[in-house]
Amino acid sequence: MNLIFMxxxxxxxxxxxxxxxxxxGIPQISTGDILRQAVKEGTPLGKKAQIYLExxxxxxxxxxxxxxxxxxxxxDCQKGWLMDGFPRTIWQAVALDEILRQRGLHLDAVIxxxxxEEELIRRVSGRxxxxxxxxxxxxxxxxxxxxxxxxxxxGPLYQREDDKEETVRKRLEVYRARTKPLIEYYWEKSxxxxxxxxxxxxxxxxxxxxxxxxxxxxxEG
Numbered sequence: 208m209n210l211i212f213m214x215x216x217x218x219x220x221x222x223x224x225x226x227x228x229x230x231x232g233i234p235q236i237s238t239g240d241i242l243r244q245a246v247k248e249g250t251p252l253g254k255k256a257q258i259y260l261e262x263x264x265x266x267x268x269x270x271x272x273x274x275x276x277x278x279x280x281x282x283d284c285q286k287g288w289l290m291d292g293f294p295r296t297i298w299q300a301v302a303l304d305e306i307l308r309q310r311g312l313h314l315d316a317v318i319x320x321x322x323x324e325e326e327l328i329r330r331v332s333g334r335x336x337x338x339x340x341x342x343x344x345x346x347x348x349x350x351x352x353x354x355x356x357x358x359x360x361x362g363p364l365y366q367r368e369d370d371k372e373e374t375v376r377k378r379l380e381v382y383r384a385r386t387k388p389l390i391e392y393y394w395e396k397s398x399x400x401x402x403x404x405x406x407x408x409x410x411x412x413x414x415x416x417x418x419x420x421x422x423x424x425x426x427e428g
Contacts, residue, residue, distance in 0.1 A: 237291045
């Protein structure tokens, strides 16, 4: 299976992507992870990417696409893969289509996990992180035993700037503006599957994703 997982901050995309990849034995290709790996290994593209990362700038599309292309040629991708965080633009989506075409591959599905905005804000703004060990808690869904104190190491908990309500609302605005064209692009290609990620357990959302993917694959033969 060749899949793309999409979703706004707080929708549970990362959780579902990891669960699906583990369950079906395919690699979860996270752009952040492979970018860091390419830099660590000192690959030609990794060295180019490092220049931008050290300046705090976005890595250009052509470098990211090259890194993705290299990653898809690795042995563990032969039986399928799950793309998490890529593509982010129409240009990247078109480039990915061309990479797949050259290799005689195709996308089985693009999973778009959505959630009501206020629920997204509640999920993200409730996060608290330990300053010492990085353990994550949530004031509603996973509160620490003692308020403001990490269960794991006893360190102080804090709210990251990215998780503050005002910042979350801005991040969602950017996400919607950036992602709407992608959703329309994959909808027109009959690849999009939209899944409601709200008010249900992780297992229920996972089952919905699994059933929708296999139903689509079966229908298309």
